[in-house]
Amino acid sequence: MSFKEKFREGIISAKDFSREDIDYILKKAKEMVQNKKNSELLKGKILATLFFEPSTRTRLSFESAMHRLGGRIIGFHSGDVSSAKKGESIADTIRTVENYSDGIVIRHNLEGSARLASKFAKIPIVNAGSGSGEHPTQALLDLLTITEEGRKLDGLNIGIMGDLKFGRTVHSLSILLSNYDVNIYFISPKELMMRNRDKDFLRQRQAKYKEIEKYRDILNILDVLYITRIQKERFADVEEYDRVKNIYVFTKKDLKETKDDFKIMHPLPRVTEISPDIDDSPKAIYFKQTYYGVPMRKAILAELLSD
Numbered sequence: 632m633s634f635k636e637k638f639r640e641g642i643i644s645a646k647d648f649s650r651e652d653i654d655y656i657l658k659k660a661k662e663m664v665q666n667k668k669n670s671e672l673l674k675g676k677i678l679a680t681l682f683f684e685p686s687t688r689t690r691l692s693f694e695s696a697m698h699r700l701g702g703r704i705i706g707f708h709s710g711d712v713s714s715a716k717k718g719e720s721i722a723d724t725i726r727t728v729e730n731y732s733d734g735i736v737i738r739h740n741l742e743g744s745a746r747l748a749s750k751f752a753k754i755p756i757v758n759a760g761s762g763s764g765e766h767p768t769q770a771l772l773d774l775l776t777i778t779e780e781g782r783k784l785d786g787l788n789i790g791i792m793g794d795l796k797f798g799r800t801v802h803s804l805s806i807l808l809s810n811y812d813v814n815i816y817f818i819s820p821k822e823l824m825m826r827n828r829d830k831d832f833l834r835q836r837q838a839k840y841k842e843i844e845k846y847r848d849i850l851n852i853l854d855v856l857y858i859t860r861i862q863k864e865r866f867a868d869v870e871e872y873d874r875v876k877n878i879y880v881f882t883k884k885d886l887k888e889t890k891d892d893f894k895i896m897h898p899l900p901r902v903t904e905i906s907p908d909i910d911d912s913p914k915a916i917y918f919k920q921t922y923y924g925v926p927m928r929k930a931i932l933a934e935l936l937s938d
């Protein structure tokens with residue numbers, strides 16, 4: 632089955648991807664990196680971007696990708712300006728918007744929202760963040776960044792640090808990585824460890840991972856450290872957030888302990904977890920990740936929406 636056929640209903644979860652699927656979309660995205668010229672591939676197509684939660688990179692890079700492929704955009708950037716504010720369900724919103732567009736990109740605070748949307752839609756749905764659940768297109772662009780910045784996925788030693796409980800990008804990233812021969816170090820305080828259901832899945836896939844609390848112990852063996860923000864908006868208790876919010880702050884001093892070709896990544900937005908004085912280091916590639924968002928999303932939209 633081709634990628635296009637397999638993902639006819641859209642990009643919902645990293646779990647749906649085999650190694651072959653990932654390699655295929657990485658290849659397509661690399662072609663988009665090579666060929667920066669705008670095209671008319673999606674001329675006449677309309678993409679709806681339904682963002683019920685805040686976004687800078689994900690929404691704008693999807694919209695930029697659609698424009699660069701000659702398509703058009705409709706949508707909203709907050710649940711407050713849509714009929715969700717009046718109490719409309721996701722199902723009803725989707726059954727409406729599918730009449731106005733050829734594909735839907737959705738970000739919603741409900742875990743499982745994208746899967747739910749895809750049950751009601753006859754057009755492809757792209758999960759742009761489903762609560763604390765998943766963010767598969769971010770994980771795909773993360774893999775594109777790693778490989779474009781000169782790394783093979785097999786053999787990679789990667790630290791994934793921060794809010795591993797609520798952070799959706801790290802769920803999708805570790806699931807995608809479980810298709811490769813990778814050593815993962817999950818670094819978090821006890822209360823923000825990967826959830827059991829995520830670890831169960833990784834174990835089933837026989838992924839190699841360790842859970843630790845202190846990153847300094849392993850800095851010298853890592854090829855990549857992927858840092859994430861503590862997800863303030865997901866905490867039920869503000870005091871609990873305050874206790875952990877500054878638990879990790881990666882500094883210039885830490886950078887000295889790393890290998891020459893070490894890379895530091897972050898899906899952004901960053902709050903305090905990476906000190907800005909390392910932004911100019913060639914080891915800091917988090918703004919490159921933002922750059923690779925567009926070619927990856929062009930590749931995805933081309934697969935899902937072209938005739």
Ligand code: NCD
Binds near residue numbers: 688899900
């Ligand atoms: C992330 C998200 O929304 O999950 N941002 C992104 O899409 N690049 C990360 C975050 O909010 O911490």
